Amino acid sequence: MAYSEKLIEHYENPRNIGSFEKDDAGVGTGLVGAPACGDVMKLQIKVSPEGIIEDAKFKTFGCGSAIASSSLVTEWVKGKSLDEAGEIKNTDIAEELALPPVKIHCSVLAEDAIKAAINDYKEKAAAPAKGEAAE
């Protein structure tokens, strides 16, 4: 598969690999994809009280395009508000990495992962201190 230099660079030096404690307040986790389909992305965001994404981390099981797509979006979401991050489109990702047509689904998955992480954060924020109260 002929990949762009930018994609290969992200694959070889992925940004922001890792995990946040998913039960921490301020952390939103998106887990999308399926092992049987050959790609699973876990994208996490750490959101400030002001609603700005301060940090992001990912782990991905998938092809080079999936790894590069998730690496790229962790860079893109940092410093953005939740609304701004929610506007990132798969076509932007596909264009930036010059994804071949059969790999477009990797960028769709990355967009889904951002949305899932944002939703998870919002749901947690709406039901605060649930974990703490139980202790």
Add this chain to the structure above:
Amino acid sequence: MNDHSHIEFNGENMTTPIYMDYQATTPMDPRVLEAMMPYFGAKYGNPHSRSHAFGWEAEAAVENARAQIASLIGASPKEIIFTSGATESNNLALKGAAMFYRDKGKDHIITSVTEHKCVLDTCRHLEQEEGFKVTYLPVQENGLIDLDTLKEAITERTVMVSIMSVHNEIGVIQPLAEIGKICRENKVFFHTDAAQGVGKIPLDVNEMNIDLMSISGHKVYGPMGVGALFVRRKPRVRLRPLINGGGQERGMRSGTLSPPLCVGLGEACAIAEAEMASDNERIRLLAKRFHNAINDRLPDVILNGDDEHRYWGNINLSFAYVEGESLMMGIRDLAVSSGSACTSASLEPSYVLRSLGVEEEMAHTSIRFGIGRFTTEAEIDYAVEHIVTAVEKLRAMSPLWEMAQEGIDIKSIEWADH
């Protein structure tokens, strides 16, 4: 991928990428090329020309090659038909016999679900276009067919059984002698696609009761573009030709033979016959060295296919929690092939691994490593280092590996299909 570089590893010089795709094609043995060269030059005669020395010289070379091929598989030279390769041989064997015997009330073929695409596609053609019935035998978890299932599938209308010798993707060796015995007892022809088997494992068409055998030039360190079909004379197997013309190759395959290609295939078979035992011992030791080192250093690596009935020059491994294509990108210094969907145009994981009952997520993680005549110990050691580094790096970024380490059963999660 036209970049080759020279590196030093453990004090030895080598060129990368390291070739580990011997099932796709084998490099041509330099001795084969040497034998072929005169027939590209001064010895340019048409082997079918009967009236002059140019023709006689070419004919002698072709007949010598035919004898070399026959000798390797215990056949008579008269039973060898030259073709363009194993795909044509498989087409000729299946369509040729099916169409010839159809008038005699034979309209049933038995094959297996893990055959090469050119056998499966030919069978589909016979089903859909010619009205044949085809039984696709399942395989067991180890990749081998079950002999009782085969016996039960044979009917009075069965014309032939087609089962490959050595599997191109997982390297397993089917029980050829047992299949041949069953076929002979039931008076059914036995065809085997031996593209990956000839010159790699001992094959004897008489001991194994094989009636038709497909042979490929470029899988046996010979040239591309040439192959052969063994067609038994006693009891005689008759074929309707696919290519009509001047009646060459006993009328079964018309067209002028290419002496350089025939000579190349013959020489490759002669070398294989002389060196098979020593080659195999070397390859088996290298394969064990490779497989043991990988297993010692990486957990959760699965060998696909039977671990005993196999040709060790083919090692197909699933690296749990790491996707095959991303692993191939991580081991770019190794020329390998993957069963992962992401390397194929269809995005479907390997039908072969799925037929073995390998779960889809494991099929996505498989890579085939080929070891052959020209693989060195230093290359194996380098490959191991490269693979271990890449797998560890990719597992560190795999959410599935993380879950497994936390004791979360991946199957307990409700995954959304996409």
